[in-house]
Amino acid sequence: MNDFNNYDRGTGALSGASFFSGVMTRVYGWMTVALLITAGAAFFTANSAAMLQVIYGNSAVLIGLIIAELGLVMGLSWGINKLSPAMAALMFVLYSLVNGVTLSSIFFAYEIGTISSAFAATALTFGGMSLVGYTTKKDLTGFGGLLFMGLIGIVIATLVNMFWQNSVMDSIITYIGLFVFVGLTAYDTQRIKTMSVAAEYSGDASAASKVAIMGALALYLDFINLFLYLLKLLGRSRD
Numbered sequence: 001m002n003d004f005n006n007y008d009r010g011t012g013a014l015s016g017a018s019f020f021s022g023v024m025t026r027v028y029g030w031m032t033v034a035l036l037i038t039a040g041a042a043f044f045t046a047n048s049a050a051m052l053q054v055i056y057g058n059s060a061v062l063i064g065l066i067i068a069e070l071g072l073v074m075g076l077s078w079g080i081n082k083l084s085p086a087m088a089a090l091m092f093v094l095y096s097l098v099n100g101v102t103l104s105s106i107f108f109a110y111e112i113g114t115i116s117s118a119f120a121a122t123a124l125t126f127g128g129m130s131l132v133g134y135t136t137k138k139d140l141t142g143f144g145g146l147l148f149m150g151l152i153g154i155v156i157a158t159l160v161n162m163f164w165q166n167s168v169m170d171s172i173i174t175y176i177g178l179f180v181f182v183g184l185t186a187y188d189t190q191r192i193k194t195m196s197v198a199a200e201y202s203g204d205a206s207a208a209s210k211v212a213i214m215g216a217l218a219l220y221l222d223f224i225n226l227f228l229y230l231l232k233l234l235g236r237s238r239d
Helices: 017-045 047-055 060-078 084-109 114-134 141-164 167-198 205-236
Strands: none
Touching: 017 047, 017 084, 017 167, 017 205, 047 060, 047 084, 060 084, 060 205, 084 114, 084 205, 114 167, 114 205, 141 167, 167 205
16 A cells, blocks of 8 residues: 555656665665675685685785775766666676675684674674664764764874884774774665665666665675774784
């Protein structure tokens, strides 16, 4: 009955709540697919002597993979309006695959138990904060600027500490990183809600698909970074 009330007789499509729930289902669906691809690629690479030799035996290959990751993310973020939904989806899948290959190193830096614990903690934290962003009536837009500034600060501090190698600074970066990506999870979830509303009224048939891909990319990045900071924290506590 609700779907009938939300049916647009002019376009033959569902609107309102049904449109929004459809977009969010696709967002979380794409995000889950990307995480599975990343996990599979990381596990396969870590257990393939040939792959490890190619990637870590030649620094140029590793640098090339990192550049490819950056290129895919920037291409998606800046060119989404010009890309077809199929091309955007392909680029997202490729990014999650390449990211998995580069993340294979975690299997050598941490025990499998620590990785599993960090993943479980990430899933719970991410799920809780995404639910907050999905249900809260409070406008989180104001927090977005603060979180973005925090993100820039983390990047700069991380680059500086690569040369400084200060353990105290590393701990501070880890805790701030956790705070930032916990906040971004809620903020991005709410932002996707706003994007879905704009897509519904845009008149662009492909808008919903593009929102789903970009929303999935944002939440995927939040999940991965939250996982890496929690992994770092748990790994340090068990040394």
